Amino acid sequence: MTKQKPEAAVAQTEAFNQAVLDWFSGSGRKDLPWQQNPTPYRVWISEIMLQQTQVQTVIPYYLRFVAQYPDVATLADAGVDQVLHLWTGLGYYARARNLHRTAKQVVQNHGGEFPHDVEALETLPGIGRSTAGAIAALSMHIKAPILDGNVKRVLTRYFAIAGYPESSAVKKQLWTVAESLLPEQKIAAYTQAMMDLGATLCTRSSPACYQCPLTSDCQALAGDTIAEFPGKKPKKALPVKAVSMLILRNEAGHVLLEKRPDSGIWGGLYSLPEQAANDTDASPEPGWVAYAESGLQINPLTLEPLPTIRHSFTHYNLDITPLLSQGWKLEADDATVADSDRWLWYPLDHSVEVGLAAPVKKLLTRLKPD
Ligand code: SF4
Incomplete structure (x- = not known):
């Protein structure tokens, strides 16, 4: 048995159809x-x-x-x-x-x-x-019914249907609404009218509501929420990676920077030496020596953790925990830093002009020059 629509809904549908068809006969594309x-x-x-x-x-x-x-x-x-x-x-x-x-x-x-x-x-x-x-x-x-981009825009605004129209729940709702609005007569004119309304009046960024035949009952117009419809695609939560960056300051207060390889993130820029975040989670015995990924030898007990900062890439977020060591000296047997093409003692008055990785620049500006 066909479900009967309540009288009020029938009247509303008829008023909607009539408004759309009247507008089409005067202003639609033919x-x-x-x-x-x-x-x-x-x-x-x-x-x-x-x-x-x-x-x-x-x-x-x-x-x-x-x-x-x-x-x-x-x-x-x-x-x-x-x-x-x-x-x-x-x-x-x-x-x-x-x-x-x-x-x-x-x-x-x-x-x-x-x-x-x-x-x-x-x-x-x-x-x-x-x-x-x-x-x-x-x-x-x-x-x-049809449900192209133009019709979705008109319906989501007219009925203030929230949510992303391509999600299955919202799409299902839109199909139900589109179907319930179909007129008994003049289906071709009505279909073209709905397309035209979306294409010519109810446009994405500047709808011409003052010309629209649906102004009297449009919920988005009444609520001044047109820009919220159709709902945007929800952003995916990005994965998070974590890394520690070593801020090693020598007795002059300069910070040790390492030039990154030409390929990969921050290619060719200067950055802080890194070590995998988990290396510092262990409870090292006094005298325990950590080997940072860059080949430096560091006693983790000399490292003071500073507040973590987040840097966002297109595909992931990078949580950076800076580990500060003041008055750092080269170990006698650490020849790594002697390679001056790769390493740089960077003065915090920024008087040396080199390309810095963006979060490194941010971290360095928070440090007080000595
Ligand atoms: S009144 Fe404005 S927002 Fe509402 S359907 Fe018409 S053009 Fe779109």
Whole structure:
């Protein structure tokens, strides 16, 4: 049994449809090339081209394409290289390959006619639920919802639907809403109107609400929260790596810096000698000597931990614990620092001009020059 909508919901849906259709009859786009003789084939080509691409860019490509391949049979007969050649410049070439595969399947499996059924359309290569809905509604007048980027923007704002629209829960909610709003009549005009509203009025950064037919009930407009919809993609928590950096100061107060290898992070810049953070977690016996990764010999009991700082890279955060040692002297048998191309005693008045790794610069500016 079909679920009955409560009367208030029916009235709201009808008011929404009427507002959208009235606006479309006065202000919607009606002269786009694929709106003339909107056969399933012509609508399908336009919908695929319009994925990821602006209308103005698509128009000349579309006109050339349908002039060369006026129907699904001519496209199915073409070589894939010819199709790709016509697509050159539009980008996302998988779309062209899928177009060609779909044309062949329509000819071979459906007698050259696109199926009059959204689920069957969705089984064809490159046709998702929204594209199937658009082909069905615009060319076959089937009552089917669409949910392209423009429609998602309008619906998330109008109903103040929070969350990232590509997440499965929000997407499911949006499909339910889109379906519940479909009018009984004029499905093609309504579908085009919803696309046009999003493309021309309810734009991403500066929606023209003063011209919009939905102003009276738009929740984002009423709450002054338009910029919050559609919700942004949640940021992934970045993994955290930890390292200790040795701030070894000599009797003059200068800090020992090490030049990093040319490749890798901070390539060719000067940085503090590092050691794996865990090396200092142990409770060393007096006289225990740590060997930092840089080959220096250090007594960990002389190291004073300073507050940890975080440096963010694109793919991870690096927690740096500075370990300070004042009045540090070379061990008699430590010849490492004699290699002056690699090591530098850096004066904290910054009078030596060298490239410093960003967090090192930050750490050094916090130290008092002696
Ligand atoms: S009133 Fe503004 S935010 Fe709301 S649907 Fe219309 S253009 Fe979009």
